[in-house]
Amino acid sequence: MNAVRYNAPSQFEITEIPIPPVGPNSVLVKVRLCGLCASDKHLHEGSFFLPYPYTPGHEVVGVVEAVGEEVIDIAVGDRCVVDPIIPCERCFFCRRNTPLYCERFSGLGFGPAINGGFAQYVSVDSKNVYKFSGISDEEAVLIEPLSNAIHGLDRINAPVGIEALVLGSGPSGLMFAQLLKVSGASKVVLAANKGRKLDLAKEHGMADEYVEVDRENPVADWEAMKERYNYGFDVVIEATGSAQVANDAIHYVRRGGTLLLFSVYSHTAVVSWPPAKIFGDEIKIMGSMCQNRCFSRSVAYLESGKIAVKGMVTDKFDLKNYGAAMDKMNSRDAMKIVLKPL
Numbered sequence: 001m002n003a004v005r006y007n008a009p010s011q012f013e014i015t016e017i018p019i020p021p022v023g024p025n026s027v028l029v030k031v032r033l034c035g036l037c038a039s040d041k042h043l044h045e046g047s048f049f050l051p052y053p054y055t056p057g058h059e060v061v062g063v064v065e066a067v068g069e070e071v072i073d074i075a076v077g078d079r080c081v082v083d084p085i086i087p088c089e090r091c092f093f094c095r096r097n098t099p100l101y102c103e104r105f106s107g108l109g110f111g112p113a114i115n116g117g118f119a120q121y122v123s124v125d126s127k128n129v130y131k132f133s134g135i136s137d138e139e140a141v142l143i144e145p146l147s148n149a150i151h152g153l154d155r156i157n158a159p160v161g162i163e164a165l166v167l168g169s170g171p172s173g174l175m176f177a178q179l180l181k182v183s184g185a186s187k188v189v190l191a192a193n194k195g196r197k198l199d200l201a202k203e204h205g206m207a208d209e210y211v212e213v214d215r216e217n218p219v220a221d222w223e224a225m226k227e228r229y230n231y232g233f234d235v236v237i238e239a240t241g242s243a244q245v246a247n248d249a250i251h252y253v254r255r256g257g258t259l260l261l262f263s264v265y266s267h268t269a270v271v272s273w274p275p276a277k278i279f280g281d282e283i284k285i286m287g288s289m290c291q292n293r294c295f296s297r298s299v300a301y302l303e304s305g306k307i308a309v310k311g312m313v314t315d316k317f318d319l320k321n322y323g324a325a326m327d328k329m330n331s332r333d334a335m336k337i338v339l340k341p342l
């Protein structure tokens with residue numbers, strides 16, 4: 001089969017590798033789409049250490065091609081997505097039932113142990129396979145990112161009736177805005193740079209109010225927002241990945257409120273927050289990375305239509321154009337870029 005193969009940071013080839021074997025509990029999935037996300041960009045640049053060679057790709061949508069003899073409830077022809085997380089189940093954190101903090105954290109597309117979805121097939125344990133129906137592949141490719149946002153909301157554990165601010169209009173920002181609305185927020189404000197992504201949010205009424213930030217001259221818009229919402233917000237979700245926005249986000253949090261950091265930030269980025277404000281205003285600061293068994297709820301949300309992701313896939317590339325797909329990630333207009341291996 002054809003697959004993307006990395007041999008060193010930024011050095012990849014599209015090459016022929018064997019179709020992975022199907023063990024007694026495994027499912028062979030023919031990949032129909034695989035999404036690219038910020039962590040793929042970081043992998044590409046080599047900012048997470050992984051042994052080479054490996055095939056990335058962790059946002060897999062496909063069709064079941066074969067199943068091992070012990071697999072139950074999944075059959076050839078089922079449409080499915082794959083939960084990419086594979087904790088070791090043996091380390092200090094796994095033994096404490098916190099597999100997300102696994103010391104030997106592995107997963108689909110994260111290292112040589114298991115080939116990711118930038119390939120024609122993946123073979124995965126059946127416990128990581130989730131069936132879906134009634135939605136397009138382009139919608140289903142958002143199930144993995146939505147699972148991560150659901151985990152973020154679990155982390156916040158906010159009561160109903162809150163006022164929330166979401167920073168950023170990438171897929172995660174738009175999904176957070178909608179999740180907050182269906183979870184009982186009384187007001188959701190979405191603040192992001194002007195452009196196509198924010199327009200999509202407005203078109204579908206994903207938030208209640210919008211703050212459009214001018215890319216060239218953002219300071220005035222942020223100041224105006226602070227004035228307009230002078231009590232701040234119970235919950236502020238940082239989903240831009242910008243260290244500068246994360247730095248300023250603390251100033252939009254209401255007394256007693258919560259700031260959630262939800263992006264893959266550069267390892268060298270730092271913030272400078274006034275401890276007197278965090279102390280005096282009793283601000284809670286938390287992070288949210290990945291997810292743990294949130295796929296079922298994510299599938300249910302998309303199948304029910306309560307969370308809209310139509311229009312989020314903006315660019316589709318063949319496997320052989322993987323390099324162009326990577327380059328497109330720097331584009332302002334691209335939301336979710338996907339690879340189509342077949």
Ligand SMILES: [Zn+2]
Nearest residue numbers: 037038039059
């Ligand atoms: Zn991802």
Ligand SMILES: [Zn+2]
Nearest residue numbers: 088091094102
């Ligand atoms: Zn572990």
